[in-house]
Amino acid sequence: MKVLRLKLYQQTACYKKPFAFKVSETYPLPPYSTVKGMLHAVLNATSLIPMKLSIQGSYDTLLTDYQTHYFFKSDKTDKFTLTAEGLGFDRGLEGDITTMPIYMHLLYDVTLLIHVKATEAVLQRLQEQLLSATTHLSLGRWEDLVRIDECELVEAVAEERDRDVVLPYNAYVPKELLNEGHYFPYKLNWTYRSVDNVRIWDKIAVGYVQKGYTLNAEEELLFDEKGSCLLFPS
Template structure:
């Protein structure tokens, strides 16, 4: 299976948590909905297109920034300075899977895009360090059955996570590993009622730090040995 792999850099970024009111808190990585939004913008999509997305990455540090926030209530507008959490020097690895013709269109659109890209807020600019297609294979991980890693037959005794990553809870078969729980927005549909509120599809996920070891289950690895955990189920599986 071939997927599109993006190596991205952001000098600063804020991936705002939806219910952070008094302080603008940020997720440690962009949620699936943020990446979905970027993909659909690049493709000029007018309706939801299903893609498989895996998100992982690192940041150097978190710092605080003050920004003016506007509040709209009926006919009045008020503003106040609010503390905003920002990530510094963000490096992201994003894998995108799906219909291969759509992936090729996305690849070409990224190469020829005629305006700046952002991820998170509009001012959170993105630099594309690399974009390419990579081959992905499914591996069985079992620390009990496999004593020596056998890459030729896609069998591993364990896999050490290289960088922090989102993993859907229903996908993670190694129940010993723990992470920070997030209910991440994935995509939305407009409410049929007149209020036009968005109805979000959400995914219960773990944010798992670098260094944790997966000792059981099935995983996807690309040709560089990087781990993938997709946000969508295909044929009843996330991988």
């Protein structure tokens, strides 16, 4: 089975958690929906492309950035200018605009190892688009730029190993591969359905683990030809 192996780097990143307002908390790794959205944008997709993702990675430290956010009280606010010092609006508009201090969590020095499982035609097209992109990629916020260090099609093989498999990266691990070790449970967004113009998300239950975690050895595991373990949700 062919999969696309991606090694990505970001100097800073914020993978914002839903409903995090006064403090923009970040996931420790990009959730599935965020990565899937980036890949669909690369493919210029107009409909959902079936795929599965394995997401692992690491970061050096967590920073806190202080920002001032502007909120508009009316959808009929007059025009204003944007300057290096902020919004340049007249005193008469102060009643229409309010501000709030926001603390944003940023991951610094991020390395990601992502495997993509899809049809070989989709994988080949995705590889071509990534390697020939003429615009920058971002993952998380628009300003969280991505550098592609590896982008190659590799073979994935199912194996049963007679020794423990220790993860070299932090990772989202499907619940069937979790053991009694320490992990943080998440239900991560995957796809959504629109019900009465409201997005209803289908979620994937995983455990976030840190590097050095030992996988459930009773399960058959997938490995790529470079020895990396693939953690696709079922």
